[in-house]
Amino acid sequence: MSPPPASGMSVLKRMLWEENPVFVQILGICSALAVTNLVKNTMVMGVGLIFTTALSSFTVSALRSYTPRRVRMMVQILVIAAYVIMVKIFLDAFMPDISKQLGAYVGLIITNCIVMGRAEGFAASNTPGKSFIDGLGAGIGYTMVLLIIACVREPLGLGTFFGFRIEAIEEWTRWNVMVIAPGGFFMLAIFIWVARYVNEEIDRRARAGNNCDHHEPKKK
């Protein structure tokens, strides 16, 4: 992993794209696949995850000088679990329907590698403020990818968006495969493909721009 950059803004930007947890580090894709057949559920899940990563990174970082190294992982898991319980209780109280649909996947935020990864990889050795932003960035980067995938899966699979019918594609034959498990795998693979292609293209443009000014970089 690259050395942590100085300012808060660059920490945020790095987590959003350059080290995006989903398509660069391939972390936490269990729930990325499970909830993305409905945009609404994805949104709720994403907000829950942003809340958990940001605050647990903050807490882990604030406690880092009081935590003995040997029980470090255990403390991190307990901090994360505490925040996930808050998310769960909040959902049960205010959005019982969605809470029911998400079911066990809310609890699985605890073992989502992103949350653990940020706590262990960044928060354990940085100040609380910076860790908070780092966790926030990781959460937002993750949610962004999930939303993009959900925005393809729901319309193609169910012909709805955010739960509303789309008039324009009323005649559309539903792709059932998009709603069930394989659709999730395929969409994520395609997303990784496109994202990597774009990244490489940006790199090549930047390099071509430095070397010889007027030539468009050749495509493969």
Place this chain on the structure above:
Amino acid sequence: MEVTDIHPLVILFAAITTDNILLARFLGMCPFLAVSKQVKSSIGLGTAVVFVLTCTSVLNWIVYNSILVPYNLEYLQYIVFIIVIAAFVQIVEMAIERISMSLYMALGIFLPLITVNCAILGGSLFMISRKYTLLQTAGFGFGSGLGWMLAIVAMAGIREKMKKAKVVPQLEGPGIALIIAGIMALAFIGFSGVMKIN
């Protein structure tokens, strides 16, 4: 039909096929993509998962129904489950180290990974939300573990063969693994309709 009427063996087979914890529920994806490069290591990890998943879901069932429910502490289930899992993994690791060094060498490196494997926690959470009985839970835990192992070993076998194949450079590694997983998931959907457990 009530959930409690389903025979534990039916649940076991359903957990391997139609309700495969990895291919239908997406749990345990991270180690699935990271460790599935060689058949040998994936068998090691798979065995460890079968063992831990079976034992922890039964343990968690007992803890949930005999401690949390009587005291109305259900909302603490996440913390309690994760502690039980972490403690169990730790104890097993120490026990294996004492009993058999060769087994420790084969499984030891995979055990710490397992605490954060979402399939393990997922198994416990699913059996609570589906209100299984103790026997059903044992069947579900064992079946889920076997299903996970089946998927990762099959995947490793395919990836070993895939080494020689040419893949679009951007799809190399996780990308192509996800596509293979998708095709495998399609194949497992062929089982659906044979039995239903939730």
